[in-house]
Amino acid sequence: MLILMEQGATDAQVRAVMDLLEGAGIKAIVQASPAATSILAPHASQALKADRIEPMDGVSRVVPITSPYKLASSDAAPGRTIVDVRGVKVGGKALALIAGPCGVESREQLFTVARYVAESGARLLRAGAFKPRTSPYAFQGMGVEALELLDEARREFDLGIVTEATEVETFDEVERVADLIQIGARNMQNFALLRRAGRSGKPVLLKRGTAATLEEWLYAAEYVLSEGNRNVILCERGIRTWSAHARNTLDVSVIPAAKALTHLPVIADPSHATGRRDLVVPCARAAVAAGADGILVETHCQPSCALSDGPQALLPLDFIQMVGQVTAIRELLVRETPGETYCF
Amino acid sequence: MLILMEQGATDAQVRAVMDLLEGAGIKAIVQASPAATSILAPHASQALKADRIEPMDGVSRVVPITSPYKLASSDAAPGRTIVDVRGVKVGGKALALIAGPCGVESREQLFTVARYVAESGARLLRAGAFKPRTSPYAFQGMGVEALELLDEARREFDLGIVTEATEVETFDEVERVADLIQIGARNMQNFALLRRAGRSGKPVLLKRGTAATLEEWLYAAEYVLSEGNRNVILCERGIRTWSAHARNTLDVSVIPAAKALTHLPVIADPSHATGRRDLVVPCARAAVAAGADGILVETHCQPSCALSDGPQALLPLDFIQMVGQVTAIRELLVRETPGETYCF
Amino acid sequence: MLILMEQGATDAQVRAVMDLLEGAGIKAIVQASPAATSILAPHASQALKADRIEPMDGVSRVVPITSPYKLASSDAAPGRTIVDVRGVKVGGKALALIAGPCGVESREQLFTVARYVAESGARLLRAGAFKPRTSPYAFQGMGVEALELLDEARREFDLGIVTEATEVETFDEVERVADLIQIGARNMQNFALLRRAGRSGKPVLLKRGTAATLEEWLYAAEYVLSEGNRNVILCERGIRTWSAHARNTLDVSVIPAAKALTHLPVIADPSHATGRRDLVVPCARAAVAAGADGILVETHCQPSCALSDGPQALLPLDFIQMVGQVTAIRELLVRETPGETYCF
Amino acid sequence: MLILMEQGATDAQVRAVMDLLEGAGIKAIVQASPAATSILAPHASQALKADRIEPMDGVSRVVPITSPYKLASSDAAPGRTIVDVRGVKVGGKALALIAGPCGVESREQLFTVARYVAESGARLLRAGAFKPRTSPYAFQGMGVEALELLDEARREFDLGIVTEATEVETFDEVERVADLIQIGARNMQNFALLRRAGRSGKPVLLKRGTAATLEEWLYAAEYVLSEGNRNVILCERGIRTWSAHARNTLDVSVIPAAKALTHLPVIADPSHATGRRDLVVPCARAAVAAGADGILVETHCQPSCALSDGPQALLPLDFIQMVGQVTAIRELLVRETPGETYCF
Known part of the structure; x- marks a missing residue:
C-alpha cells in the first residue's frame, strides 16, 4: 500500500x-x-x-497496490518520478536528450561528437565502453580505456555520461564513471546484473528486451527497485517482429501504455529501433509525440566508417534538425500541473 | 520508365x-x-x-523504374501524389481527418457522430455498412440501409463518405455512395476485389494487412493501380505481433519507409492499431509526427454500447482534443516546396 | 446442443x-x-x-456446445469427422497424401508429376489452375485450360483432384473439376468466398491464414459449415514470424491444439511452411508425428524451372522416401478404437 | 579451414x-x-x-570455413559431434532423454520423480537449483541445498544431472554437481556467462533465446566453443510469436535447419515450447521426427502443486508413454553410416 x-x-x-x-x-x-x-x-x-x-x-x-510489480506500479508513487541525471531531470517538463556514438572508438571520434552534442543543447553523452556483440569475433569495445575518455569528455564538455554495464564483473568500473548506467536489451533479464544495478547509487537506464512484454519489462525494473535503487528510466528500443523494412519495430504504443502502469520515466531509442538512418528522425518525433520523456540516439560524424552500427547513426546536421523538431513537439504537448508533476 | x-x-x-x-x-x-x-x-x-x-x-x-511495383514506385511519379476526396486533398499540406463510428447502427447514432465530426473541422466521415467479421454469427453491418443513411449524412453535414467494400458482389452499391472506398486489412490480398477497385472511378483507401510486409502492401496497391485507378491512399492500421498490451502493434516506422518507396499518400488508423481508447490519441500524434498524411479514427458518442469495436472508439471530447494536437504537429512539420509538393 | x-x-x-x-x-x-x-x-x-x-x-x-464456433466445435459431433475425397478418407486411420506441382504449367509437366504421385501410392493430386500471386505481374495460372488438364489427369491416373478457388467469379468452374476445393491462406477471411464454398457439394480444404490464430481459423471453418457444407479439412501451412531460416514457421503444436477443439480433420503443408526443399521432409514427418491426418506437398520433376515456388518442391525420389517415412510414423501412432473413430 | x-x-x-x-x-x-x-x-x-x-x-x-561462426560450423568438424554426458552419447544413434521437475522442491519430490525417470529408461535427470524468474518475488529455487539433493539423486538412481547455471557468481557450485550445465533461454546472450561456460570442463546445454534467430544461436554457441569447451548441445525450446494457443511456438523446422549448419547435436524441449501438458507429447514426437537428437521434458508426480511451471509438466504415465513413442520414431529414422556418424 x-x-x-x-x-x-x-x-x-x-x-x-x-x-x-x-x-x-x-x-x-x-x-x-x-x-x-x-x-x-x-x-x-x-x-x-x-x-x-x-x-x-x-x-x-x-x-x-494491486499490480504484482509493487514498486514500479503507478500506485506506488504519489506522482510521476523524475530521475535526476547530473542535473538533467528525466521525466520532467523538458525532454531529455541523450546522444553519442555507438561505441567509443578514439579520443578524436568521441570528442568531435561530444562537441556538437553539447552545442545542440543536449546535456547527456552516450557511448559504449563495453559492447555486447552477437559474435565473439566482433569489436567488443575499448573497455577501461574508453571509460577514461568518457570521464575526460564529461569535464571538457560538461556532459553527463551514459554508458552500458554488460556484466557484474566490470560493473564497478562502469559505475565509477557513468552518470546513468545503461542495462542493454540483451540483459533485460540478466537478474544478477539487475540486482547489482539495484545496489548502485547511480540511476539506471533499463532497455526493453527485444522480445519482452510490457509486464516483463516492469518486472525487470522491479528487480532494480527492490534492491533499493529508486532511479530507473525505461527505454523502448524496438521489438523483434516479422516486419522487414526496419531492423526492429518501434512499439510506439508501449510508451503511453507503460506510463499508465508505472510512475517511472519512459524514453525511446529510435536508432536501434530502426537500424536505418532515414527512419531515425521520424521515429524520434513519433516517440515524443506519443509521450516519451526523452530520446536516446546514435550520432556519428562519419557513420560509414564506424566500427559498429554505422548505418543507423545520424549525421550531425540531421541530429541538430531532430533536436529542434522533438523539442517543439514536446513543448506543444507538455503542461505543468500543480504538485510538480507534468503530463499531457 | x-x-x-x-x-x-x-x-x-x-x-x-x-x-x-x-x-x-x-x-x-x-x-x-x-x-x-x-x-x-x-x-x-x-x-x-x-x-x-x-x-x-x-x-x-x-x-x-527499378522496383517491381512499377506504378506504386516513387520513380513512377514526378512528385508526391495528392488524392482528392470530395475536395479534401489527401497527401497535401493539410492533414486529412477521417472519423466516425465503426459501423452504422442507426440514423440517430450516425447523425450524432457526424455532427460533432463536422464541427471538429474534419471533412470525411467513415462508417461501415458492410462489416467483415471474424465470426459468422457477429453483427455484419446494416448493408444497403446503412448506405442510404450515409448518403443522407453527406448532404446533411457536407461530409465526404468513407466506407468499406467487402466483396465484389456488393461493390457497385458501395461505389455509388462512397467518396473513398475502403479495402480492409483482411482483404488486402483479395485480388478480385483489388482489381474491381482498380476499375472504379472513386479513390481507394488500402489498409495494410495485419501480417503484410511493406513490399506486399505496395504490390496490393499495384493491383489497383494497374487496372487504371491512380487514386490510392495507403493506411497503416497495426500489425500482429506478440506484444500484448495492445490489440495490434502500430508499425509507425512503416510510414516514412513507405513514403520513401511510393508516391502515394500514407495515413494511419490508431483505433484498430491499438484497440484501447487510452492509446488512440498518443498513437495518432505519433503517426502524424512520423509523417502520416492523415488519420482515420473511430469515434462514438456512447462507446460502451456500440455493436462492434466499442472499447477503441474515442469519446467526442477526446476526439476534438486529438484534432487540435495532430493539426498542430502537422503544421510544425510541413513545409511548402516549389512545384506543389510538400515534405518534411 | x-x-x-x-x-x-x-x-x-x-x-x-x-x-x-x-x-x-x-x-x-x-x-x-x-x-x-x-x-x-x-x-x-x-x-x-x-x-x-x-x-x-x-x-x-x-x-x-460452449464454444462460439458451434459447428466446428468438438462438442458438435459424436466423434472425429472423416471427410471422403473421391474415396480417400481424410481423418481416418490412413494418412491422406496430397501431392503435385504448385501450378499446372503444361500437359507434359502435369502428367509426369501425376504419374509418379500415383505410383507412390498417393491418391490425390494437387495443382493450381488459378494462382493468387503477390504481384499483379507474376504468373497467375493457366486458368480454365489447366482445369481441363486436371480433369484429364484424374481419368488417366485415377487420382482425386485438389485445386484452389481464388474468387467467387470463377468458383463454378473450379467446383466442376475439383474433388477437394482449396481455400488458400490469403483467402482465409474472404468471407464471400467462404460462404460460396459452404454452398458447394464438394469438400473444402481450408488453409490457415499466415497470421491467423487458431480461433480465427475455426471461425473461418464455421463460415463454411454454417452454409451447410459439413466436409471441411483444416490445413496448417506455416505462420509468419521473425524466425528467418525458413519462409514461414510451421506451427506444429497447432495440430494437436486444433484436434482438441474441433472434430474436423487437420492436415499440414510443409512446402509452404518452409519454402526450403531440405526442410520439407523433416517437417512432413514432424506434422504427422504431431497427429496430422494428412500431408499436402509440392513435388515437381524439375523444380529449378518451375514457374512458381520451385525452391520448395520435392524431387521425385525425395517425395517417395517421404511417403515411406510418414506412412510408417502414422502406423506407429494410430490405433483403431470402437465406434469407428481413430486417435492416438 | x-x-x-x-x-x-x-x-x-x-x-x-x-x-x-x-x-x-x-x-x-x-x-x-x-x-x-x-x-x-x-x-x-x-x-x-x-x-x-x-x-x-x-x-x-x-x-x-565460410560461415562466420567458425567453430560451430558444419565445416569445422569431419562429422557430427557426439557429446558424452556421463556415458549418454548425445548426437549418436540413440535418442537422449532428459527429464525431471522444473525445480527441486524437496528431497521427496525429487526422489519420487527421479525414480520413475530412471525406471522409464531415461538416464539424465533435469531439475533447477537456481531458477531465473520473471518476478523478483517468485520462487527462485532452493540453491545450494538443491545441488546437494541432486548430487545424492545421481548416486541413488545412477542418473546424470542436468541443471541450470544462471550467473557467473554461482557457476562454480553448479559446475561441481552438474554433468551437463544448462544455459537458459534468457541467458543465451549473457556473454559473460557463456564465456565462463566455455572455460568449464563440463558439457553445456545451450537453449535458444525466445527471440533468437538461428544465426544468433550459433554465435552464442561460438562464444562457448571459442573459449575451449567443445561439448555444446543446442536446445530448441519454442519462440515468441503472436500464435496464442500455446505459450510459445515450437519452431520445429529449426532442428533440421540447425543440423545443416552445425556439427553440434540439437535437442528439443517441448515443455517450455508449449506450456500445455496436452501438447507436450505430440510436440516431443514432432521434434524427434524432425531429427532432434534428444528430448528435454518436465515431469512431475503432482503437477497441480508444483511451485513453478506446473501446468506443463507431464504426469508419470504420460511421460512413460512418450518415451515409448519417441524411441520408436527415432529407431524408424536413424541409420548407422560408416565413420561413426549417424543420420537420416
Whole structure:
C-alpha cells in the first residue's frame, strides 16, 4: 500500500505510522516530495488492513497496490518520478536528450561528437565502453580505456555520461564513471546484473528486451527497485517482429501504455529501433509525440566508417534538425500541473 | 520508365514520344501536373533504351523504374501524389481527418457522430455498412440501409463518405455512395476485389494487412493501380505481433519507409492499431509526427454500447482534443516546396 | 446442443426429438453414423433446456456446445469427422497424401508429376489452375485450360483432384473439376468466398491464414459449415514470424491444439511452411508425428524451372522416401478404437 | 579451414602441418576421431592458402570455413559431434532423454520423480537449483541445498544431472554437481556467462533465446566453443510469436535447419515450447521426427502443486508413454553410416 500523508503532516505523525508498520513486521520507506510526504509499504496489504491506518492523524489516504510489480506500479508513487541525471531531470517538463556514438572508438571520434552534442543543447553523452556483440569475433569495445575518455569528455564538455554495464564483473568500473548506467536489451533479464544495478547509487537506464512484454519489462525494473535503487528510466528500443523494412519495430504504443502502469520515466531509442538512418528522425518525433520523456540516439560524424552500427547513426546536421523538431513537439504537448508533476 | 518533359514542352513533343513508345508496342500514360508533364511507361525498359528517348525534343530526363511495383514506385511519379476526396486533398499540406463510428447502427447514432465530426473541422466521415467479421454469427453491418443513411449524412453535414467494400458482389452499391472506398486489412490480398477497385472511378483507401510486409502492401496497391485507378491512399492500421498490451502493434516506422518507396499518400488508423481508447490519441500524434498524411479514427458518442469495436472508439471530447494536437504537429512539420509538393 | 441417441434408437424416437425442437423454432440436423445417430441443434441452448430432452425415449445424452464456433466445435459431433475425397478418407486411420506441382504449367509437366504421385501410392493430386500471386505481374495460372488438364489427369491416373478457388467469379468452374476445393491462406477471411464454398457439394480444404490464430481459423471453418457444407479439412501451412531460416514457421503444436477443439480433420503443408526443399521432409514427418491426418506437398520433376515456388518442391525420389517415412510414423501412432473413430 | 588427414596419417605428418600453421602464427587444434584425424584452424584462410597445405604428406583435403561462426560450423568438424554426458552419447544413434521437475522442491519430490525417470529408461535427470524468474518475488529455487539433493539423486538412481547455471557468481557450485550445465533461454546472450561456460570442463546445454534467430544461436554457441569447451548441445525450446494457443511456438523446422549448419547435436524441449501438458507429447514426437537428437521434458508426480511451471509438466504415465513413442520414431529414422556418424 501507499500511504499519502496530508500536506502539513508532522514528522511525529509520519513516525507514528512507521512505528505501526514496523511493529507489524512490515518493511516501509518514507518518500519525501515537495508536495507531500508518502509512505510506501509494498507488501503490507496482507498483514495490515487500510482501515487501521486511514484514521491516523496526518494520514490523507491509503492506496492499495494491486499490480504484482509493487514498486514500479503507478500506485506506488504519489506522482510521476523524475530521475535526476547530473542535473538533467528525466521525466520532467523538458525532454531529455541523450546522444553519442555507438561505441567509443578514439579520443578524436568521441570528442568531435561530444562537441556538437553539447552545442545542440543536449546535456547527456552516450557511448559504449563495453559492447555486447552477437559474435565473439566482433569489436567488443575499448573497455577501461574508453571509460577514461568518457570521464575526460564529461569535464571538457560538461556532459553527463551514459554508458552500458554488460556484466557484474566490470560493473564497478562502469559505475565509477557513468552518470546513468545503461542495462542493454540483451540483459533485460540478466537478474544478477539487475540486482547489482539495484545496489548502485547511480540511476539506471533499463532497455526493453527485444522480445519482452510490457509486464516483463516492469518486472525487470522491479528487480532494480527492490534492491533499493529508486532511479530507473525505461527505454523502448524496438521489438523483434516479422516486419522487414526496419531492423526492429518501434512499439510506439508501449510508451503511453507503460506510463499508465508505472510512475517511472519512459524514453525511446529510435536508432536501434530502426537500424536505418532515414527512419531515425521520424521515429524520434513519433516517440515524443506519443509521450516519451526523452530520446536516446546514435550520432556519428562519419557513420560509414564506424566500427559498429554505422548505418543507423545520424549525421550531425540531421541530429541538430531532430533536436529542434522533438523539442517543439514536446513543448506543444507538455503542461505543468500543480504538485510538480507534468503530463499531457 | 518515367519520362519527365521540360516545363514548356508542347503537345506535339509529348505526342512524338508517345508515338515512339506506341510504335514499339509499349503501353504508356501521359500524366499532367501543374509543374510539368510526364509520361509513364511502366514496362518499357526491356523493349526500349532510355538513350533513344532522352535526346528527343522537350524531354528533360528519363528515370528508370527499378522496383517491381512499377506504378506504386516513387520513380513512377514526378512528385508526391495528392488524392482528392470530395475536395479534401489527401497527401497535401493539410492533414486529412477521417472519423466516425465503426459501423452504422442507426440514423440517430450516425447523425450524432457526424455532427460533432463536422464541427471538429474534419471533412470525411467513415462508417461501415458492410462489416467483415471474424465470426459468422457477429453483427455484419446494416448493408444497403446503412448506405442510404450515409448518403443522407453527406448532404446533411457536407461530409465526404468513407466506407468499406467487402466483396465484389456488393461493390457497385458501395461505389455509388462512397467518396473513398475502403479495402480492409483482411482483404488486402483479395485480388478480385483489388482489381474491381482498380476499375472504379472513386479513390481507394488500402489498409495494410495485419501480417503484410511493406513490399506486399505496395504490390496490393499495384493491383489497383494497374487496372487504371491512380487514386490510392495507403493506411497503416497495426500489425500482429506478440506484444500484448495492445490489440495490434502500430508499425509507425512503416510510414516514412513507405513514403520513401511510393508516391502515394500514407495515413494511419490508431483505433484498430491499438484497440484501447487510452492509446488512440498518443498513437495518432505519433503517426502524424512520423509523417502520416492523415488519420482515420473511430469515434462514438456512447462507446460502451456500440455493436462492434466499442472499447477503441474515442469519446467526442477526446476526439476534438486529438484534432487540435495532430493539426498542430502537422503544421510544425510541413513545409511548402516549389512545384506543389510538400515534405518534411 | 448435441443430442446423442441410444444405439438402437428408432426413427420415431428421432422424429419425436426433432418435432420438439422444430416446435420451439429451433433449427436442427440429424447426423447418422454407423455407431449411433445424433441430432445437432447448434443454437438451441437459450431456447430449450437440456432437461426437457434428456428424459425422452431413445435419447442417450445431451451435450452443450460452449464454444462460439458451434459447428466446428468438438462438442458438435459424436466423434472425429472423416471427410471422403473421391474415396480417400481424410481423418481416418490412413494418412491422406496430397501431392503435385504448385501450378499446372503444361500437359507434359502435369502428367509426369501425376504419374509418379500415383505410383507412390498417393491418391490425390494437387495443382493450381488459378494462382493468387503477390504481384499483379507474376504468373497467375493457366486458368480454365489447366482445369481441363486436371480433369484429364484424374481419368488417366485415377487420382482425386485438389485445386484452389481464388474468387467467387470463377468458383463454378473450379467446383466442376475439383474433388477437394482449396481455400488458400490469403483467402482465409474472404468471407464471400467462404460462404460460396459452404454452398458447394464438394469438400473444402481450408488453409490457415499466415497470421491467423487458431480461433480465427475455426471461425473461418464455421463460415463454411454454417452454409451447410459439413466436409471441411483444416490445413496448417506455416505462420509468419521473425524466425528467418525458413519462409514461414510451421506451427506444429497447432495440430494437436486444433484436434482438441474441433472434430474436423487437420492436415499440414510443409512446402509452404518452409519454402526450403531440405526442410520439407523433416517437417512432413514432424506434422504427422504431431497427429496430422494428412500431408499436402509440392513435388515437381524439375523444380529449378518451375514457374512458381520451385525452391520448395520435392524431387521425385525425395517425395517417395517421404511417403515411406510418414506412412510408417502414422502406423506407429494410430490405433483403431470402437465406434469407428481413430486417435492416438 | 579444416584439414582432413588421410586415414593412416602418421603423427609426424600431423606435426608437420601444425608446424607450418604455427610458423605462420595461426592457432590450430588437432581433432582425433576413430575415423580420421583432422586439424581445425578456424581463422587461417586469410593468412595461408589451402594450396600450400593440400599437397603435404598425409593430408587428404582442406575444407574452407565460410560461415562466420567458425567453430560451430558444419565445416569445422569431419562429422557430427557426439557429446558424452556421463556415458549418454548425445548426437549418436540413440535418442537422449532428459527429464525431471522444473525445480527441486524437496528431497521427496525429487526422489519420487527421479525414480520413475530412471525406471522409464531415461538416464539424465533435469531439475533447477537456481531458477531465473520473471518476478523478483517468485520462487527462485532452493540453491545450494538443491545441488546437494541432486548430487545424492545421481548416486541413488545412477542418473546424470542436468541443471541450470544462471550467473557467473554461482557457476562454480553448479559446475561441481552438474554433468551437463544448462544455459537458459534468457541467458543465451549473457556473454559473460557463456564465456565462463566455455572455460568449464563440463558439457553445456545451450537453449535458444525466445527471440533468437538461428544465426544468433550459433554465435552464442561460438562464444562457448571459442573459449575451449567443445561439448555444446543446442536446445530448441519454442519462440515468441503472436500464435496464442500455446505459450510459445515450437519452431520445429529449426532442428533440421540447425543440423545443416552445425556439427553440434540439437535437442528439443517441448515443455517450455508449449506450456500445455496436452501438447507436450505430440510436440516431443514432432521434434524427434524432425531429427532432434534428444528430448528435454518436465515431469512431475503432482503437477497441480508444483511451485513453478506446473501446468506443463507431464504426469508419470504420460511421460512413460512418450518415451515409448519417441524411441520408436527415432529407431524408424536413424541409420548407422560408416565413420561413426549417424543420420537420416
